Amino acid sequence: MQFFKVKTVEETFALIEEKIPKIREVLVCNLEEALHCILAEPVVAAEDVPGFDRSTVDGYAVFSKDTYGSSESMPGFLNVAGEVKMGEEASIPLSRGNAIYVPTGGMLPPGSDSVLMIEHCEEIGGLLNTYKQIAPGENVIRAGEDIQAGEVLLEVGTKLRPQEIGALASLGISKVSVFRPIKAAYLSTGDEIVPYDTETLEIGQIRDINYLTVSGLAREWGVEVIYGGITTDDYEIFSAKARELYEQADILILSGGSSVGAKDYTTEVIQSLGDPGVFVHGISIKPGKPTILAVAEGKPVIGLPGHPASAMIIFRLFGEKVIKQLQGERLERKPERILARITKNIASAPGRSDYIRVRLVEKDGEWWADPIIGKSGLITTLVKSDGIVEIVSEKEGISQGEYVPVLASK
Amino acid sequence: MQFFKVKTVEETFALIEEKIPKIREVLVCNLEEALHCILAEPVVAAEDVPGFDRSTVDGYAVFSKDTYGSSESMPGFLNVAGEVKMGEEASIPLSRGNAIYVPTGGMLPPGSDSVLMIEHCEEIGGLLNTYKQIAPGENVIRAGEDIQAGEVLLEVGTKLRPQEIGALASLGISKVSVFRPIKAAYLSTGDEIVPYDTETLEIGQIRDINYLTVSGLAREWGVEVIYGGITTDDYEIFSAKARELYEQADILILSGGSSVGAKDYTTEVIQSLGDPGVFVHGISIKPGKPTILAVAEGKPVIGLPGHPASAMIIFRLFGEKVIKQLQGERLERKPERILARITKNIASAPGRSDYIRVRLVEKDGEWWADPIIGKSGLITTLVKSDGIVEIVSEKEGISQGEYVPVLASK
Incomplete structure (x- = not known):
């Protein structure tokens, strides 16, 4: 078997961009x-769009030049030569020295280049007193401007x-x-994992809550998820089940048990699905180190850590990017990260990206990110959180008051 | 008919909180x-949760006191008295001077109060050399801690x-x-409005795009929308259609034509649906002033302005709040507003809230909000935008570099 070097978060993102294919069906x-x-x-x-020149105000269509020099103290004068009704074609051209009434959204008569608002003029017996000079194009949306x-x-x-x-x-x-919208399949592995609706647990058993959190996130991203249930740590059974699901879906998501070592066949099963196979095996990140990313015959496969909070954070960070790329979405850096100020000093090992759950609190018109104390296995830390703060791998920590990017939850 | 004073944005939010009922069906x-x-x-x-004390690391369950004074240079010694397997009950209590191996996630033996990581000790022929002193509770998640x-x-x-x-x-x-998830009904009004899939427009006609933008937002908030089509400006027809839709849904959304004045029966139609009726008629906001909010016999009714960009911004601001309150959601101020710095000076009339479409650009680790130039009727200004900047009514504008709250789009 191949040996893998743990990747940084930045390397992982770059590899996702390089390795994950885009779906082709339209x-x-x-x-x-x-x-x-x-x-x-x-x-x-x-x-x-719009298909014709339109007025953005109620007023009189004019030649802007005819208003030059007009002011409250020295009004200009124009002849009112008619009216354009809403929804009607303005077919009679405007002549110099004339003005034609146009409502908001109405079509401009040919020849006119601007609209004088009714607030800035006064019609007295067919004569328009103009109290303001306007520029060409004023109060007009041109054909094709949108x-x-x-x-x-x-x-x-x-x-x-x-x-x-x-x-x-x-x-x-x-x-x-x-x-075509993509479909994902999800499979939990681990002898200790039991269905999430198991009423009473025996000692050592853990409910399969990762399916609910992971499929919930996937649904937020518009992806339907096929539930593959729970498989035991037996290689043959695990491998057969994984292949069956892999064939039904565009992407396969595996969630490991929390067991360590001996009985974890996840990597072997993923490698057996097809080439080129695993390209990330372990990310220098806390929480969530034991993460696996692979492509098997054009389909992405994700191996998530078993701990609920880790699985959710990893899927939010990398799963979303894998899914968006597979779905063909242009990957721009969208403003999904809020900038907030951290309320406490936090240490972090350089070379490792840390993700800290935080509650967002508004103070003096700014967002403050208040770290939630609790071990990473606790699902309630996610329930209490509004998002996660990213401490990028180059940093050795963050100081109180510093601005930090927060990946906010919906 | 009643006369209404234009409300500020802040007054409108307060009135929504006061007037909009919560759905009761469960x-x-x-x-x-x-x-x-x-x-x-x-x-x-x-x-x-968890149901028992668990180890968060691979290591040895101990009495923390038994490790006191241990260090690399002066190790302590304990007897290894067994092993707890993953998923098995730890029934044998720990005795003083002893240590029992526990894997990550494994159950702690009765009596033990902490776990010494394998990195900080060494087992040699049944004897454990301890190289570190640990505190009670270290590397342990207690029963009920989550x-x-x-x-x-x-x-x-x-x-x-x-x-x-x-x-x-x-x-x-x-x-x-x-x-119970709520259902909305939508009705467009205006003689100039034609179905959105009309291929060729006659002069003065406008496609009904508000239905698509408004129902799209509603679907993002989990609300199903019944499409009521387009009604003419005739009071009897408009009123009958509005009542029919009102009876099918939990909330009625009307989108006005862009016509001004004479033929706009929206307020009368809303008042005819039931008491207490209209509570907001006009908001001091740009764009979107001609907005109507009402409650008729326990069901909210929203009258949106006809201009596409205005309708969408108003629905995003007030429609979402009305819908969330009706749906029974606790209204906390969630971090949906990103703080960004504005790239240009922008003037605003005090007493009026302004909403400026912006593109968000990241520069030096901060978000900058770059205003999009374009008249409010242009739908492309929304397509180009990542969100809208709020200039609250007390402010006379914002200066370049100032931090402003941005309501980001999904």
Whole structure:
């Protein structure tokens, strides 16, 4: 068997980017179903939005030059030459020296270049007193100012949030090509693990809570999870079960028992699934060191540590990145990390990334991250926390009052 | 008809808290289905977690006093009196002067109070050389240290995130009482509004994109939305359609046309649905002033402005709060606002809250909020944005470099 060197967090992220493939299958779906899906083709605008020059205020469409020199003390004068109604085409061009009334959202008459707000003029018997000079383009949205025909509005890999769906609709696009949503399969291993709904535990037994936390996170990321149950530490049984699930899903997630050493076949089972196999075996991180990442014949496999809090933190950090990359999402550094100030000094070993559970408290308009005291095995430390603070591997700790990035929970 | 004074953002939030009722119906569901549901009954622990004292390391269970004075240069000596296996009950009590091997997660023998890590001792032919003195409780998780029997673990109104689901499972709780998920109904009004999938627009027509953005946000908050289509500005038709939808849902959302004045019956229609009726009619906010909030016979009604960007920002700010309160969620100030530094000076009228769309850019380990230039009617300004910056009503603007709260989008 191969030997592996423990990787840093930064190396692990770089390896995920290098090794995890993107799914290729594409679906065409209605806009309503496309929420949170990942765009598989760029979207190019076929028309201008808006399609015509519009007023952003109630006022009079004018030639801006005709207002030059107008002020409260020295008003200018224009002839009112008509009105454009909401939702109607403005077909009569504006002539110099004239003004035409336009409501908010209404179409500008040809020739006009700006709109004088009703607050800045007064109509008296067909004559408009202008009290302000305006610039060309003032109070006007030009045709194509929101989106121009031919413009690439959205690129491949864009996650379709409600605003992207809205922008697509504003272009009259009602169907969109997205990558097929991926499916994950989950399997717990360990002789001591029992189903999570076991009412009374015998000594030494541990409920399979990792399935619930891991599948809960996956569902938050839009991934359906097939539950593979619990397998014993017997190699043949474990291996057969893992292969069966691997074949049903796009990604396989294994959660180790908390047992140490002898009976842990996770690495061997993962290697047996296919090439190239394991590329991360152990991460220099606390908690969560015994983490395994692999690709077997194009499908990612994740081996999570058994401790509930560790499993959840590791899956939040690396599982999300693996899943997003597999799903074809463009991986930009999104503002998922909040900056907060730490309330206490915290020591950390250099070369190892530490993740500290914190409660976020607002004080004097700033966020403060207050570390939660408790051993990493305690699930209640996660229940009490609003997020986790990252102490990157180059740092030897953080000092009270320092700004730290917090990965906030939903 | 009643007359209304425009409310500040702060007054609006306070009124939502005062006026919006909580749903009362309760469902009992399986843990797996309970993700993101709101707890309707407190959860009290029936058992200790863990159920027994456990070791957090591989090592030897000892009386801590027996290690006092031990050091690398002056080791102490203990007799090795056996081994506890993983998943087995430790029934033989520890006697003074003895040590018993325990693996990580293993049960502590009665009498022992701490575990000496294998790194800090050496077993030679049944004799243990101890190289370090340890304190009582060291490397031990006590029974009940994570959760104590009788403790209120989760309160009514808690949103069940993956970690809460995990904590419930660790207690062997497999069914949980939650508030029934609410259902919203949505109706667009305005003669100029056409279905969002209309391919070619006639002059003056606007596609109904607010349905997609508003229902998209509602789905992110776990709310199903019934689409009521588009109604004309005719009072009788509008009113009948609104009532029909109101009766099918727990909350009604109306999106106004962008038309101004004469034909806007939204307020009258909302008042006709029942008492006490409208409690907010106009908010001192930019964009989004013409916002209506009401309660009709126990059901909230929201009237959104017609402009797509305004409708989305208003729904994000106030709709989410209305929905969470109706759903029974405890309203704590969660860290959904990221603190970032603004890249430009921005002026704002005091007494009015301004919401500026921004792109978040990381620079020197800090988040900078870069305002997106564009008129509020442009949906692309939302597509380009990572969130919105809040300028609270007391402020006359913000200066370059100042820290500002950003409501980040998902």
